[in-house]
Amino acid sequence: MSKIIDDLKYTDSHEWVRIEADGQVTIGITDHAQDLLGDIVFVELPEVGKQLAVKEVIGVLESVKSAEDLYTPVAGEVTAINELISEQPELLNNDPYGEAWLFKVNLANNNLEHLLDAKQYAELIAE
Amino acid sequence: MGKKTPLYQIHIENNAKMIDFSGWDMPLHYGSQIQEHHQVRSNAGIFDVSHMTIIDIIGCQARKFLRYLLANDVNRLQEPGKALYSCMLNEQGGVLDDLIIYFMNEEHFRLVVNAATREKDMAWIQQQAQNFSVSIEERSDLAMLAVQGSQAPKKLLAILPKNFQNSVAKLKPFHATWNESLFIARTGYTGEDGFEIILANQIALDWANKIIAADILPIGMGARDTLRLEAGMNLYGSDMDENYSPLEAGLSWTVAFKPTDRDFIGRVPLEIQLKHGKHKIMLGLILQAKGILRNHQPVFVNEQQIGEITSGSFSPTLNTSIAFARLQAGEYQELTVKVRNKQLVAKVVKLPFVRHGKACY
Incomplete structure (x- = not known):
């Protein structure tokens, strides 16, 4: 069974979103996503300062067997990327909700209604 | 639901991620294909390759037939147990399949061909055999395991019957030996030392469990692919197919143009390609x-x-x-x-x- 964290928001493309105390959001991929991909060996992330539009392709996750586009679940400006992931992409397989967060965004608006809660995401991946 | 090999239970017990592979339910990996890859390079692993097709060519004209059917020359096989890698070509010189052939005895040669090409190969071989005194027998009663890795020979030898250990230990690369239940060849698809074992379906699960108990870990198809790629070995359907000759697939070394009087299927177009050199x-x-x-x-x-x-x-x-x-x-x-x-x-x-x-x- 894939792990799902209760207080995160999710997307149907298997990203998670955490709203931080300072209003920024942190984005990563779910345990289910890393399980589908298999061993992840290469990650391309957006540059800090880049303006993102919702659902835009902003990078790539490549496992040994396939390449998958990385989407942004929210609109806004990239404020940080996890440099550690470029060096150790395998962290995404080991700790997708923790050490292997991908990037942080300063939200362009507060429109997060399109995101799923943990229960909705659990139902989605159970299908 | 695909076809299941005799080792299916082992895949499930080891939490394999199962995939469809040419109609067979096969393990992609058992957790991490990268770890499995390293396991084979540094230690030892067992692969279920029972999906592959084993075909016995039997009869007094077996050698004569195979010298016509295959681009490599079966006359390179003179001592029983010797193996040869070859392409099987169509009339245009395109690769129908790549295979390994074992010389069992003068009236019995054994081919191991790809799972994805099974039906096409059987039909082709039967069609070409019409003018030869041979019978073609698919051996779906047999399973196949690959035990590969730097530590594989030592670990496998330790669990073989005492009276069989010596002949397996002495095997040179591309040679096979057998007893009443196990056919063991020093061949593989990883670039490491190791063996491929052909055995009856009924005993395959027991032997696989015995091998795993000897600390030879199960390895999936994912690692099999990265191991063969590193080892410079072609995959049929990706690196070669009917549209390309062996010369265009890095396999010139497997085509025996000598002796010049051996007629084999695809010879003429290959000679033309070789002469022009522009392939x-x-x-x-x-x-x-x-x-x-x-x-x-x-x-x-x-x-x-x-x-x-x-x-x-x-x-x-x-x-x-x-x-x-x-x-x-x-x-x-x-x-x-x-x-x-x-x-x-x-x-x-x-x-x-x-x-x-x-x-x-």
Whole structure:
């Protein structure tokens, strides 16, 4: 069974979103996503300062067997990327909700209604 | 639901991620294909390769038939147990399949062909055999295991019957030996030392469990693919098919043009290709940037496309991406490959990339 964290928001493309105390959001991929991909060996992330539009392709996750586009679940400006992931992409397989967060965004608006809660995401991946 | 090998239970017990592979339910990996890859390079692993098709060619004209059917020359097999790698070609010289052939005795040769090409191969072989005194028997009663890795020989030998150990220990590469229940060949698809074992379906599960108990861990099809890629070994359907000759798939060494009076299917078009020398070639590429080379990505020299990737992946041993590419004839040192929306530089190297756990290009 894939792990799902209760207080995160999710997307149907298997990203998670955490709203931080300072209003920024942190984005990563779910345990289910890393399980589908298999061993992840290469990650391309957006540059800090880049303006993102919702659902835009902003990078790539490549496992040994396939390449998958990385989407942004929210609109806004990239404020940080996890440099550690470029060096150790395998962290995404080991700790997708923790050490292997991908990037942080300063939200362009507060429109997060399109995101799923943990229960909705659990139902989605159970299908 | 696909066909299940006799080892299906082992895959499930070991939490394999199962995939469809040419109609068979096969394990992709048991957790991490990269760890499994390293396990084979540094230690030992067991692969279920029971999906592969085993065909016995029996009869007094078996040798004569195979010298006509195959591009490599079965006359290179003179002592029982000797194995040979060969392509089977169509009339145009295109590769119908690649296979290993074992010489059992003068009236019995054994072929191991790919799972994906089983029906096509059987039909072709039967059609070509019409004018020869041979019978063609598919051996679906047999399973096949590969035990591969630097520590594989030592670990496997320890669990074989005492009176069989010596003949297995003495096997040279591309030689096989057998007793009443096990056929063991020193062959493989990983670039490591090891064996391929052919045995009855009924005893395959017991033997696989015994092998795993000897600390030879189960390895999935995912690692099998990265191991063979590092070892410079072709995959049928990706690196070769009916549209290309062995010369265009890096397999010139497997075509026996001598003796010149041996007539084999596909000989004439191959001789023409060889004479003109303008056929495509296959090379190894190592990516010089971050990213992953994938099948069908276009390859360029000076902004002109000269071919494409036939097999590309991540090399766990080299910790970078490697690939085979089929290109226009020429001398190349550095090329670019279009990876997603970028042109990335790749270095051309002589295959294989890895031999016995070490980079060797």
